[in-house]
Amino acid sequence: MNAPTPLDRLLAPDLDDAHLEALEEEAIFILRETAAAFERAALLFSGGKDSCVVLHLAQKAFKLEGSRKTRLPFPLLHVDTGHNFPEVIEFRDRIVEELGEKLVVAHLEDSIARGSVRLASAGESRNGHQSVTLMEAVDEHRFDALIGGARRDEEKARAKERILSHRDSFGQWQPKNQRPELWTLFNTRLKPGEHMRAFPISNWTELDVWLYIQRERIALPGLYYTHRRDVVRKKGLLVPVTAVTPPAPDETVESLPVRFRTVGDMTCTCPVESLAADAADVVAETLLVTISERGATRMDDRTSDASMERRKKEGYF
Amino acid sequence: MGFALRDDADLAPIARRPLRFLTAGSVDDGKSTLIGRLLLDGRAILADQLDALEARAGGGEPIDLALLTDGLEAEREQGITIDVAYRYFATRERKFIIADAPGHEQYTRNMVTAAAGSDAAVVLVDATKLDLGATVQLLAQTRRHALLAQLLRVPHIVFAVNKLDAVADATAAFARVRAAIVAFAAEAGFAPAGIVPISALHGDNVSRPSTLGGYDGPTLLALLERLPDDDVATSGAALLPVQYVGADAGSGAGHRPRVLWGRVARGEVSVGDALEVFPSGETANVTELYVAGTSVGRVGAGRSAGLVLDRQLDVSRGDWLAAPGSVVPSTRFRATLAWLDSEPAVIGRRYWLRHGNRWLHGRIAAIVSRLDIATLAGHEAHELGVNEIGEVIVETQQALPLARFADDRVAGALLVVDAATNRTSGALLVREALQGS
Numbered sequence: 001m002n003a004p005t006p007l008d009r010l011l012a013p014d015l016d017d018a019h020l021e022a023l024e025e026e027a028i029f030i031l032r033e034t035a036a037a038f039e040r041a042a043l044l045f046s047g048g049k050d051s052c053v054v055l056h057l058a059q060k061a062f063k064l065e066g067s068r069k070t071r072l073p074f075p076l077l078h079v080d081t082g083h084n085f086p087e088v089i090e091f092r093d094r095i096v097e098e099l100g101e102k103l104v105v106a107h108l109e110d111s112i113a114r115g116s117v118r119l120a121s122a123g124e125s126r127n128g129h130q131s132v133t134l135m136e137a138v139d140e141h142r143f144d145a146l147i148g149g150a151r152r153d154e155e156k157a158r159a160k161e162r163i164l165s166h167r168d169s170f171g172q173w174q175p176k177n178q179r180p181e182l183w184t185l186f187n188t189r190l191k192p193g194e195h196m197r198a199f200p201i202s203n204w205t206e207l208d209v210w211l212y213i214q215r216e217r218i219a220l221p222g223l224y225y226t227h228r229r230d231v232v233r234k235k236g237l238l239v240p241v242t243a244v245t246p247p248a249p250d251e252t253v254e255s256l257p258v259r260f261r262t263v264g265d266m267t268c269t270c271p272v273e274s275l276a277a278d279a280a281d282v283v284a285e286t287l288l289v290t291i292s293e294r295g296a297t298r299m300d301d302r303t304s305d306a307s308m309e310r311r312k313k314e315g316y317f
Numbered sequence: 318m319g320f321a322l323r324d325d326a327d328l329a330p331i332a333r334r335p336l337r338f339l340t341a342g343s344v345d346d347g348k349s350t351l352i353g354r355l356l357l358d359g360r361a362i363l364a365d366q367l368d369a370l371e372a373r374a375g376g377g378e379p380i381d382l383a384l385l386t387d388g389l390e391a392e393r394e395q396g397i398t399i400d401v402a403y404r405y406f407a408t409r410e411r412k413f414i415i416a417d418a419p420g421h422e423q424y425t426r427n428m429v430t431a432a433a434g435s436d437a438a439v440v441l442v443d444a445t446k447l448d449l450g451a452t453v454q455l456l457a458q459t460r461r462h463a464l465l466a467q468l469l470r471v472p473h474i475v476f477a478v479n480k481l482d483a484v485a486d487a488t489a490a491f492a493r494v495r496a497a498i499v500a501f502a503a504e505a506g507f508a509p510a511g512i513v514p515i516s517a518l519h520g521d522n523v524s525r526p527s528t529l530g531g532y533d534g535p536t537l538l539a540l541l542e543r544l545p546d547d548d549v550a551t552s553g554a555a556l557l558p559v560q561y562v563g564a565d566a567g568s569g570a571g572h573r574p575r576v577l578w579g580r581v582a583r584g585e586v587s588v589g590d591a592l593e594v595f596p597s598g599e600t601a602n603v604t605e606l607y608v609a610g611t612s613v614g615r616v617g618a619g620r621s622a623g624l625v626l627d628r629q630l631d632v633s634r635g636d637w638l639a640a641p642g643s644v645v646p647s648t649r650f651r652a653t654l655a656w657l658d659s660e661p662a663v664i665g666r667r668y669w670l671r672h673g674n675r676w677l678h679g680r681i682a683a684i685v686s687r688l689d690i691a692t693l694a695g696h697e698a699h700e701l702g703v704n705e706i707g708e709v710i711v712e713t714q715q716a717l718p719l720a721r722f723a724d725d726r727v728a729g730a731l732l733v734v735d736a737a738t739n740r741t742s743g744a745l746l747v748r749e750a751l752q753g754s
Contacts, residue, residue: 019412022334025580028609029621032561032578036634036674060609062563064576064623070564152403159402178400179741180426180657182433184580185671185732189739203335203414205405 020212027054027200028061029184030163031147034198035062035073037188038145041198042104045076046084047092048263049220050149053209054200056218058147059099075102077146079133081126082109083244083266091221106137123244125267135171138195145196153205163202169193206261207286214279223260224282226275230255237270334546335412339431339471341462342441347479350381351441351517352404352417355538358524359406359413401427410542425690425704426657428465429744433730437473437510437544438466439537442494445480449490453497457691464505464693468653468706468746470723473510473544474502477537481530482516491530505693511540551618554643555584555592556718556728558673559636563623576607576623577632579674582727583720584640585617586624594630595637595644595718601626635675637718646716647750651685653722654701654709658735658742662701662709668742669734672717673727678736679713711745722746 031054034041043058045051055076063070076096080089096103108126111117111133119126138146152159162178164186179187190196201209213220230241232251238258239245244266247253258271259282276282342348404415418431432438440462447453466474478494481487491514502509513522514530515537521527524538535543563576586592590603606613607623616622624638637644656662662681670679685708686695701707711731722729733743 019335024609025620029560029580032621036561064607064610065612073564153405156402159404160400175400180430180744182430182732182741182744183726183730184434185730185744187671187732187734187739187741189669189676189734191739203403203405205407207407208412 017215020208020215023201023204023208024057024060024212026203027057030198030200031058031061033184033186033188034145034147034164034196034200037186038190038196040141040143041074041145041147042077042141042143043072043074043147044078044149045092045096045103046078046263047088047095047221048149049213049224050151050201050209052095052218052220053204053212054147054149055095055099056216057200072101074147075104077104077106077137077141077143079106079130079137080108081130081265082107083126085221085223085242085263085266087223088221088263091219095219104137104141106133108133111136123267125265127265127268130265131171138171143195144190145198147198147200149201150199151204151206151209152199152202161199161202163199164188165197165199166190167195167197171195173197207283210279210283210286214283217279221263223263223271226257226259226277226281228255229258229271231258231271238272239270240266242266334436335414336437336541336544336546337414337416337435338437338439338475338541339416339418339428339435339466340439340441341418341428341431341466342479343443343446343456343458346441346443346446347517348417348441351439351477351479351515351523352415354517354520354523355413355415356404356406358520358538359408401431408538408542413541425461425465426655428462429469429655429657432466432469432471433744435466435471436546437475437541438463438471439475439477439541440466442476442478442498443480444478444490444494445483447494449484449493451493453493455494455497455501460501460505460691463501464690465706467505467507468655468693470726470746474507475511475513475537475540476509477517478512478514478530479517481514482519482521487514487529488531491532510544511535511537513537513540551585553583553725554640555586555590555638556582556640556643556720556725557586557592557622557624557638558582558675558727559632559634559638560621560674562633575629575632576625577638578621578623579638580621580727581616581618582673583618583725585615586622586638587615591641592624592626592638593641593644594632595639596646596716597631597636599628599630600641601628601630603627635673637673639718644718645750647719647752648713648716649682649751650711650713650719650747651749651751652709652711652731653688653706653746653748654681654711654733655706655744655746656701656703656742657744658740659703660735660738660742661703662707662733662743664700667736669736670711670713670745671732671734672713672719672730675715675717677713677715677717679711679731679733681709682712683710685709708748709745710751719747719750721748 045055058072062072117129117132150158162181166179230253231238232247232253241247241253256273257275259274259276260271263269276285340348402417406413416431416435418428442459463474476498478491481491484490495512498512514532515522521529522536524536526536557579559577559579561578588603588606591600593600603624604627605625606616608616664681667678667680670677684698687698687705687707688695690706698707718728720728729747731745735742
């Protein structure tokens with residue numbers, strides 16, 4: 001039923017930069033709204049591509065050209081699972097230093113030490129436990145707004161999330177009780193202990209993100225472009241060989257040219273085979289791609305059709 | 318992370334914004350199938366998502382396109398959509414954002430949410446549900462969807478007459494349904510942007526031209542691709558609600574005044590323009606203008622601008638900047654109220670109102686009437702319940718620079734928030750500012 005689409009149609013879209021201008025305008029509007037309406041906002045920054053785009057948008061929203069020594073009106077916040085790719089953490093720290101921003105790092109290890117996170121096994125994916133550490137950081141720093149790079153095209157439960165999404169004092173999302181969002185008249189009112197999640201790039205797709213990275217020449221960790229990496233094939237995914245994901249004795253390790261489409265916890269993020277060396281190559285690949293971003297790369301999202309919704313209700317970003 | 322520098326100092330309104338449209342239809346009208354079809358034809362459905370559908374359909378069965386759009390667990394359990402979902406696809410011509418509003422009556426608030434800010438509405442009409450005799454009567458639900466879209470000033474209303482593949486004489490049936498839609502729209506005072514006979518199931522006239530219904534016009538997708546996005550109020554006296562006041566933007570040398578950021582609601586602002594601050598009434602001239610950190614000479618409606626004024630004035634979020642003399646403040650107005658809260662609207666109770674970027678207290682002084690949304694006729698009423706729409710008189714604690722919603726969707730709209738629960742309770746569309754009290 002899925003007739004092949006002619007290559008020229010895919011590779012020569014007439015979509016010009018104008019739609020990126022509109023998306024940028026909307027994102028910057030939401031960033032300023034969040035900074036203005038809340039007392040203590042923070043921008044979630046992991047070094048992943050979506051958060052790099054949001055950070056870039058924030059630079060454009062709050063800093064005038066020629067006066068880049070100004071700081072953003074909010075700090076950056078990263079929940080470090082302890083299982084992040086080392087090159088992403090290095091990238092994160094380098095960008096923060098270059099821009100002169102303040103970074104708050106909340107360590108999942110600290111939650112384990114406190115006992116608020118208990119792993120079922122040492123090798124268990126820590127992705128699902130991030131929400132505990134995140135909420136601990138919210139309490140400690142009294143954040144009332146968290147800005148994130150989630151997009152509605154990522155997953156079906158996200159498609160229903162508001163741009164400014166209310167969280168109760170347990171950090172929980174109540175999908176059946178969302179506030180109607182009318183025009184840009186955001187309902188920013190909170191009670192003590194509650195907070196808001198703000199998603200400036202809600203209306204962007206994976207392709208929009210890459211077109212924007214290309215247009216704005218946004219720096220990303222090298223993992224997003226082609227590099228050789230040892231991987232093991234498992235259930236149609238390429239599982240990277242790392243210190244926390246060693247190969248089993250019966251598994252064959254291959255060295256392949258790969259890139260990551262999403263970068264998260266090492267235990268659940270997989271690369272795809274690719275020779276894309278820069279953003280333009282990735283744009284071309286994205287136009288031809290046939291597997292969704294999370295389907296190709298996230299082991300945790302494959303467990304259940306509803307896994308994202310459950311985690312979001314628990315306070316996951 | 319460098320800035321992309323741009324050469325053009327004057328920024329025109331964004332030329333090709335993504336087209337945001339809402340889809341409205343009753344349960345079983347085939348709305349989810351239509352959206353699935355648009356996503357599939359727009360290449361937004363990828364192989365793993367199709368696999369999931371094929372797995373659910375079982376061997377040999379055709380996949381159910383409607384399953385692409387039910388996002389929440391409760392929706393899959395109940396087989397209905399509960400909340401507005403946003404979907405994305407692009408053609409060569411345009412990027413599209415679908416705001417998918419559930420059709421059943423108790424979720425009218427979702428339809429209002431989807432309609433607010435949409436450029437177009439696609440109203441689904443299920444041909445198999447109509448008595449296709451000589452004079453076709455549209456369903457109350459269809460009238461309600463179209464009238465709500467019109468009430469919220471969605472610029473373009475398109476009708477998609479679905480399931481024509483399942484009626485005996487599609488050409489005669491479409492001609493009759495079409496005549497009923499034309500008559501209804503004329504009575505309601507709007508011109509449909511298109512009436513397209515489709516089969517969402519088989520794809521006729523969605524993106525693939527077909528003679529179904531004896532039709533030779535553009536497909537639904539071709540029609541949407543060509544709709545103008547002329548919704549920005551580029552003419553008129555400049556008006557801008559102050560959204561964010563930036564810290565001193567020191568370039569290193571000497572003192573620089575603050576930057577006032579806000580999206581131009583109406584008209585345009587240029588360097589050198591005089592602007593009046595509302596409510597203080599003070600005036601100043603624009604000495605510098607910015608868009609996203611870049612210095613520009615002029616900014617038009619629909620874009621956020623950063624302004625530096627030649628005088629240090631006391632301006633904060635919630636204030637307005639306007640062409641001098643253009644603002645007529647009022648504390649009392651007549652408005653359409655769409656009520657979205659399960660607790661009814663109460664006369665005299667103090668609510669939070671948001672107008673532009675200002676929060677203030679206000680109350681409903683009187684309920685003039687409740688609208689029968691299938692006819693837009695007014696009936697006497699003393700309260701408004703959830704999903705009801707009425708005409709009300711509102712009084713505010715502070716004077717506001719109001720405009721008619723029909724003329725200005727920024728200065729003409731207010732949000733109503735319950736002061737006790739913080740729930741978003743309603744939307745006010747200003748019909749007329751009233752002087753005195």
